[in-house]
Amino acid sequence: MIYLVAMLAIIRREAMRFVRQRSRFLAALVRPLVWLVVFAAGFRAALGLSIIPPYQTYITYEVYIVPGLCGMIQLFNGMQSSLSLVYDQEMGSMRLLLTSPLPRWWLLLSKLLAGALVSILQVYVFLAVAAGFGITLDPWGYVAVLPALVLSGLMLGALGLLISSTIRQLENFAGVMNFVIFPMFFLSTALYPLWKMAESSQLLRDICAWNPFTHAVELIRFALYLHPNLWALLWVCLSFALFFGAAVLGYDPAHGMTRRRKG
Amino acid sequence: MTLTVSDLGYAYGAKRALDGVSFALMPGFTALLGPNGAGKSTLFALLTRLFVTREGRICVAGQDMARAPRAALSQIGVVFQQPTLDLDMSVAANMRYFAALHGIAGREASIRASRALEQLGMAERANERARDLNGGHRRRMEIARALIHDPKVLLLDEPTVGLDFKSRQGIVDHVHQLAGQGLTVLWATHLVDEIRDSDGVVVLHRGRVLAHQRAETLRAGRPLADVFIEMTASEVPT
Known part of the structure; x- marks a missing residue:
C-alpha cells in the first residue's frame, strides 16, 4: 500500500509536469510526423519493400516506418527523462526522492513507469494523427500494442536511467544524443528492414540485429498487426532487466556513481 | 540519544573529508558549526544515506543506518542546502x-x-x-x-543561505521553537549569529570534531565568533 501511494504520486507528478510543458509535447509529436510526412514521402520512391512478416501484402514505406516512429518517440522520451534526472540530481529533487524510506529500486521503477506512461500517451496521439493521414490499423492492433509499448517504454527508460547514473553534468548530455540516440535509431529496423540492411553490409545487419531498439520496434510492429513476436519480447525483457539492474546499482550509494559526486 | 554518530570516516579518493567524527545528540537544537569545506555537506550526505561508508556508525532513534537504512531514514526529516521544490x-x-x-x-x-x-x-x-x-x-x-x-530528527544544511536578515531570523526562531518541542535538530551553519547560548555546538573543521559543548560553555564569556575563528585557525592541517 505504502509502495503504491509513492508510485502513484511519482506518476502523477511526472504527468503533471508533462501537461505543463506543452512545447515538449508538441516537439515530441512534430518530430515523428516530420519523418512520416517528409522523409517517408521522399524514400517511398527509393525503397522497394517486399512482403515480410507481420505484413501480408505489399505496404507503402509510410506504413513500414510507423512502428519505428512509435519507438522513436519512446527513445527520445527515455532520453528526455534521463536528462531531467540529471537535472534533478543537480537541482536536488532527486535527493528528496532518494531519502524516502522506500527501497530505491522501487522509487526508480516508479519513475520509469511514469516516463513510460507519458511516452505511451504521445504514441497514441501520434497514431491518431497517422490515422488522419490514412495509415490505419486493425482496431485491436491499437489495443494489443499497449503492453508492447509499456515494455519498450520501460526498457528505453531504463537505458536513460542507466545513462543518467553515469553522467554527472548536464553539459555532457549532447554526447548522449550523438552516441546513443542516433546510432540506436539509425542502426535499427525502424527505417529499413534487416534484409535491406544486409544488402549493403552484413556487419550493419548484425549490429541492427543486436540492437535492443530493433527488438523494441519489432515488438511494437508485430503487436500492431496482432502477431506475437516472442523473440523480440525476450530481447526487450532481457535488455530491460540488464539496464534496470545496472541503473539500480548505479544509484546504490554503496556501489554506484553517486559515491563520486560531492554533495 | 536520538542521533548518534560514532567514529565516522569518509574519503573522496585520497582526500579525507571526514575522520573519526563522533557525537551524540539529545532532543534540542545543536548547531554543526564549521567553515566552508569542513565536511558538513559530506556528513549530511552520510546521515541521509546519499553516501554510505564502511567507517563508523550512524544511529537514528535507535535504528542503525547501515543495518536498517529504511527504518532510520523514516525518522529523519531533511532540508538540503539547495532548494528541492x-x-x-x-x-x-x-x-x-x-x-x-x-x-x-x-x-x-x-x-x-x-x-x-x-x-x-x-x-x-x-x-x-x-x-x-x-x-x-x-x-x-x-x-x-x-x-x-x-521525524524524530530534523537535519538542516545551511538553510538560511541567500536569505535576508529578517527571513533568516524568522527561520532560526521557528526551528528553535521546534527544538523546544522535543525535536532533535542538527543545523549546519558557518554563521555564529544563528546560535544561542543554550544551543549545543559541534565544531567541525577539516573533517574532525574539535568540540561538542553548549554554546555558553564553549565561548566562556567571549563572543562565539572569536572563539570559532581562533579554533579553526589554530588547527594544523592534516
Missing part, C-alpha cells in the same frame, strides 16, 4: 508529494500537511504556487515538508 506546483501539492514518498496519502496527508504548515506559520499560503513564494517562505515550506512524517 517543484516550483510549478502549489505549496500543498509539494507537501502531498513528499508525504506520498513516505507512504502517506489522502486525508491523512492533507491533515499532516496543514498541521506542518501551521507550525511554520505558512497555513495561509497552502494554495500558492511555490514559484510565487519569496526565498524565506520557500525555505519555511521545505522545513514544514521535512516534518510531515513526524
